[in-house]
Amino acid sequence: MNNHPGLDQLALFAGGDLPAWPALRLRAHLCLCAHCAAEVAALRTARLELRSAAAVLPAGLDWNALEAEMSANIRLGLSAGAIVDEPAVVDLNVPEPAGWRLAVVLASLSFVALAGWWLRNPVNLRPGADSAGAVLSEARPDGLALQSRGAALTLLNQPDQPAVTTVSWDGGARASFVDSETGQVTIHHVSAQ
Ligand SMILES: [Zn+2]
Incomplete structure (x- = not known):
């Protein structure tokens, strides 16, 4: 064939x-x-x-020598990589301009101080009291008060009736209570304009 x-x-x-x-x-x-x-x-x-x-591993294989060779190759690779990336490495010994950081810190501290001062001023927490002639509505434990230019109008709740008083940020105050005998619900709503 x-x-x-x-x-x-x-x-x-x-x-x-x-x-x-x-x-x-x-x-x-x-x-x-x-x-x-x-x-x-x-x-x-x-x-x-x-x-x-x-x-099957070859007979007489020296693991220590092989490990040393692999470690040397790894170190060589890392060194080569470091050399290649050298332009991108930031030298930490060079002082950076810290002016903008200081400005940010000072601005933050100023904001915190200003907010603390504003919150500590009780006038700022009352709605409608941002000018001298403004009408101030206020919820008190005994009723609702309406103040303007030194004069005050107070709507007194029943002394033995627990009332719920609330103040809204638009300058209005609201109080409601229930008469235990008649079951009548009374709501006072005072709005400062
Ligand atoms: Zn053949």
Whole structure:
């Protein structure tokens, strides 16, 4: 038989990497050619031996030497990376201009101090009292008070009736209580305009 397949075809077939149709043709040839069949068997044996040899670590492997070599390679890589990134490294010894940071800190402290002063001033917490002639409505435990230019008008609740008094930020004050005998609900609503 003269038409033998090439050694590359036999190697691909032995490794199972030959496509289906060429593999079918080669398999038919192997049934008739003892020479190529022996070649394929030898290739398969060599393949198995190579795979088993690769799975076993070589005898006399010096782990310490291998570790030292790997560490040296890692340090070399890190050094090379540091050299490449050198323009991007910020030198911490160079003093940065701290003027803007100081300005931000001072602005924050000023805001806190201003807010604290404003909140400590009780006039600022009363709605409608931001000018001298403004009308001030105020909810008191005994009723609602309406003050303007020194004069005051107070709506007194029943002394024995628990009342709910609320003040809204639009300058209005509201008090409501329930008469225990009649069940009547009384609501006072004073609005400063
Ligand atoms: Zn052959």
